[in-house]
Amino acid sequence: MNEEATGWDEATGWDEATGWDEARAAVLRGAVVLVGITRMEAEGTRLEQVWGTVTRAAPVGVELSLGGAREGEVLRLPPDLGSFYEAAPGEYRLRGTGEVVVDPDFTVMWTVYAEGVVPPAV
Numbered sequence: 302m303n304e305e306a307t308g309w310d311e312a313t314g315w316d317e318a319t320g321w322d323e324a325r326a327a328v329l330r331g332a333v334v335l336v337g338i339t340r341m342e343a344e345g346t347r348l349e350q351v352w353g354t355v356t357r358a359a360p361v362g363v364e365l366s367l368g369g370a371r372e373g374e375v376l377r378l379p380p381d382l383g384s385f386y387e388a389a390p391g392e393y394r395l396r397g398t399g400e401v402v403v404d405p406d407f408t409v410m411w412t413v414y415a416e417g418v419v420p421p422a423v
Contacts, residue, residue: 325382326358332406334365334385335393336376342415350395351376352402358382369400378411385409 331354338349353365353376363378363385385407393402414420 321360321380322382329355329358329363329382329385329407331355333368333402333404334407334409335388335402335405336365336378337408337410339410339412340415341412341418341420343418348396350397352393352395352400352405369395369402370398378409384411 333352333354335352336350338351340347340349351365351367351371352369353367353371355363356366356375357364358380360380362380363382365376365378367374367376386409388405388408390404393405394400395402412420
């Protein structure tokens with residue numbers, strides 16, 4: 302493969318054109334992730350917390366098989382691997398359910414704006 306022409310580094314799995322980091326994706330696969338989603342809606346702000354195991358990390362997105370109260374559900378997240386941070390060891394209590402997740406591998410936070418809700422200017 303011509304790495305200079307494509308921006309793909311076969312040794313690391315980094316694709317400059319898309320920002321995809323296959324080495325980072327490989328670390329995420331099988332990891333337990335604590336997810337926080339802030340939903341900005343016309344009625345106000347709502348926080349959702351879930352946890353799950355990464356079953357797929359690909360350029361089209363990151364897929365988690367949820368655990369606990371949401372077991373059996375699948376959550377799909379954008380493929381922004383830089384948003385996943387290593388979690389500090391410890392117990393994490395989910396506000397909505399009271400579930401305790403012990404020593405997750407990563408945390409990730411997302412803000413989702415409902416239709417008609419305008420994000421603040423940056």
